[in-house]
Each structure stands twice: as C-alpha cells, then as structure tokens.
Amino acid sequence: MAASIVLENVSKTFTLRYHRTFKEVTVAKVRGHETSENFKAIDDVSFTVEQGESIGLMGLNGSGKSTLLKMINGVMRPDEGNLLTRGRIAGLIATGAGFHPQLTGRDNLVLNAAILGMSERELQRKFDDIVEFAELGRTLDAPVGHYSSGQKARLGFAVAIHVDSDIFLADEVLAVGDKPFRVKCIQKMTEIRKSGRTLFYVSHSPGSVKRMCDRVIVLENGRLGFDGDPDAGIHYLHYDGDDLAGTETDAQIGNDI
Numbered sequence: 397m398a399a400s401i402v403l404e405n406v407s408k409t410f411t412l413r414y415h416r417t418f419k420e421v422t423v424a425k426v427r428g429h430e431t432s433e434n435f436k437a438i439d440d441v442s443f444t445v446e447q448g449e450s451i452g453l454m455g456l457n458g459s460g461k462s463t464l465l466k467m468i469n470g471v472m473r474p475d476e477g478n479l480l481t482r483g484r485i486a487g488l489i490a491t492g493a494g495f496h497p498q499l500t501g502r503d504n505l506v507l508n509a510a511i512l513g514m515s516e517r518e519l520q521r522k523f524d525d526i527v528e529f530a531e532l533g534r535t536l537d538a539p540v541g542h543y544s545s546g547q548k549a550r551l552g553f554a555v556a557i558h559v560d561s562d563i564f565l566a567d568e569v570l571a572v573g574d575k576p577f578r579v580k581c582i583q584k585m586t587e588i589r590k591s592g593r594t595l596f597y598v599s600h601s602p603g604s605v606k607r608m609c610d611r612v613i614v615l616e617n618g619r620l621g622f623d624g625d626p627d628a629g630i631h632y633l634h635y636d637g638d639d640l641a642g643t644e645t646d647a648q649i650g651n652d653i
C-alpha cells in the first residue's frame with residue numbers, strides 16, 4: 397500500500413492577541429502587560445496514512461483538528477516539519493469557504509467545481525447529480541450570501557463529494573446539516589471508504605467514527621495524544637459513555653454528528 401498522507405514533526409504556531417484596538421495595545425504596553433502570545437496549535441505531530449485508510453480525527457474543542465485539516469488540504473502551511481500528500485484532495489473543511497457571496501448557488505457550484513479541478517465536460521456530466529444531492533430547490537438561484545450555514549454546507553458537500561479525489565477531507569461542517577442530509581453524507585462517505593479512497597473525517601461523534609473509520613487519531617492541545625484502534629481512541633477520549641457510542645441504525649446515525 398502507498399502512503400497517502402505523511403506528517404513528519406509538523407508544527408503550526410499562531411499568535412493570540414489580547415487586545416484589538418491601538419489604544420488597548422498602547423495602554424497594555426505602558427502598564428507592562430503582554431499584548432500577545434505565540435502558541436502551537438499543532439505541536440510536533442507525526443503520522444502516516446496509507447491509501448484507502450479511513451481516519452477519524454478527534455479531540456476536544458481547540459485541540460487543532462481544523463488546523464491540521466487545513467494543512468493537509470494545503471490552505472495553510474506548517475511552520476516546522478514536513479507534510480506530504482499523494483493525489484487529488486477534495487472535501488469540505490469550512491462551511492462556505494471558497495464561495496462568493498454575491499454569486500448564486502448555481503454559479504458558485506460551477507466555480508467551486510472548477511477550483512477543485514473538475515473539467516467542463518466532467519461538470520456537465522455530474523451537474524444534475526450535484527444539484528440533486530444538494531436539494532436546494534429554488535434557493536440554488538439565490539445569492540450564496542443569503543444562504544443559511546446548512547445550505548452552504550449542502551452546496552459545498554455536494555460539489556466536493558462529486559470530485560474524483562484520492563483523499564477526501566470532511567470537517568464537522570456536517571454538524572450544520574439537518575438529519576436527512578447528515579444521513580445522506582454519511583452514506584456517501586461510507587461509499588468513499590469502500591472505494592479505496594483515503595478518508596479523513598473530523599468528528600466528535602463516536603457512533604459515526606466507529607461506523608466509518610478504521611483508525612482514530614486524537615489531538616490534545618495540538619499534540620498527538622492517541623493513534624490507533626477506534627474503540628480504544630474513543631475510550632481514550634472518555635467518549636464511550638452509554639448514549640454516545642451507541643450502535644445506531646442507519647436512520648439514527650446522523651443524530652450524533
């Protein structure tokens with residue numbers, strides 16, 4: 397099996413600013429207070445994902461999951477270490493990211509598909525399927541700036557899922573979708589998993605992670621806390637409480653996303 401994603405000692409540092417205005421910063425400096433602080437959102441993380449593996453990326457709020465996903469996707473670069481990916485990457489890493497608010501959903505669909513590398517012919521072939529998956533009805537011809545977060549997620553996910561990719565990234569953007577849509581997304585991601593593509597799925601939901609992932613990576617304050625079997629990873633996070641890790645049916649699976 398070939399490596400799909402390789403991280404070697406990857407770190408990403410952000411600056412946390414305590415004050416927003418010039419006046420606040422000046423006052424703080426005069427009083428000898430700190431005005432900002434650097435911290436590592438991702439701290440010396442290394443792992444290798446083989447092609448076809450399905451990874452559940454878990455961790456508490458602020459542990460660095462989205463930051464890691466953005467680096468894998470290429471929208472952010474590591475400050476330290478090496479990050480290598482093999483093949484085409486698609487997915488949804490932030491609701492509404494990459495959409496132009498003044499353009500309609502239809503126009504954004506075309507634009508987004510092109511940005512993700514879909515040829516004109518490919519888009520013509522898949523257009524109706526994408527529209528059908530998004531189920532936006534007449535809203536498709538309204539400006540995206542007027543969309544709800546769930547509607548943006550529908551459009552973004554519908555396009556991303558139809559891109560022929562080797563790696564599919566999904567952040568918790570699904571959380572803003574309604575239940576029927578979440579169930580549909582989970583079914584699509586299960587298809588991706590079965591097709592041998594690499595799936596990288598950020599989630600707080602033990603049920604869906606257990607169902608879809610064969611390996612769990614847990615981040616803790618930007619560091620790699622756990623990497624291994626999903627059940628053990630969920631246990632490591634203490635997410636295996638009674639009603640969280642249940643054995644959902646297909647209809648229930650969207651509940652915990």
Ligand SMILES: Nc1ncnc2c1ncn2[C@@H]1O[C@H](COP(=O)(O)OP(=O)(O)OP(=O)(O)O)[C@@H](O)[C@H]1O
Binds near residue numbers: 410411412463
């Ligand atoms: N552009 C940025 N500038 C400064 N700090 C940032 C930036 N993006 C993220 N952070 C900080 O980095 C840390 C990790 O954020 P990240 O969004 O990766 O966490 P997460 O694990 O995805 O959280 P959640 O589960 O809440 O979505 C947080 O403390 C966050 O405030």
